[in-house]
Amino acid sequence: xxxxxxxxxxxxxxxxxxxxxxxxxxxxxxxxxxxxxxxxxxxxxxxxxxxxxxxxxxxxxxxxxxxxxxxxxxxxxxxxxxx
Numbered sequence: 001x002x003x004x005x006x007x008x009x010x011x012x013x014x015x016x017x018x019x020x021x022x023x024x025x026x027x028x029x030x031x032x033x034x035x036x037x038x039x040x041x042x043x044x045x046x047x048x049x050x051x052x053x054x055x056x057x058x059x060x061x062x063x064x065x066x067x068x069x070x071x072x073x074x075x076x077x078x079x080x081x082x083x
Contacts, residue, residue: 003062006076007036009048015060015079028052030060030079050074 001015009015009032016027034049048060058072060079 001076001079001081003044003046003076005081006046006048006060006062007038009036009060011035013081015050015081017074018078018080020078030058030074032060033057046076048076 011032011034013032015030015032017030018027020028022028030050030052032048033051037047039045044062046060046062049057050060051057052072056072058074060076061073062076
């Protein structure tokens with residue numbers, strides 16, 4: 001996914017991971033759970049909250065970011081919008 005596409009994501013949209021798969025071989029689906037957070041000082045930095053399954057939460061980020069316990073971070077280059 002390109003940076004401009006990620007900025008247009010809204011709450012409730014579904015994105016698919018390109019590399020990670022579910023147990024049955026289907027792409028991992030991530031649900032956007034909030035609005036895109038951007039920074040004034042660094043226009044290339046974004047953080048988008050996502051959910052997978054019942055208990056797994058994380059963020060779509062541009063590049064790498066330090067992880068916190070119990071969450072996962074996915075680079076926006078590794079996801080696509082749902083077909």
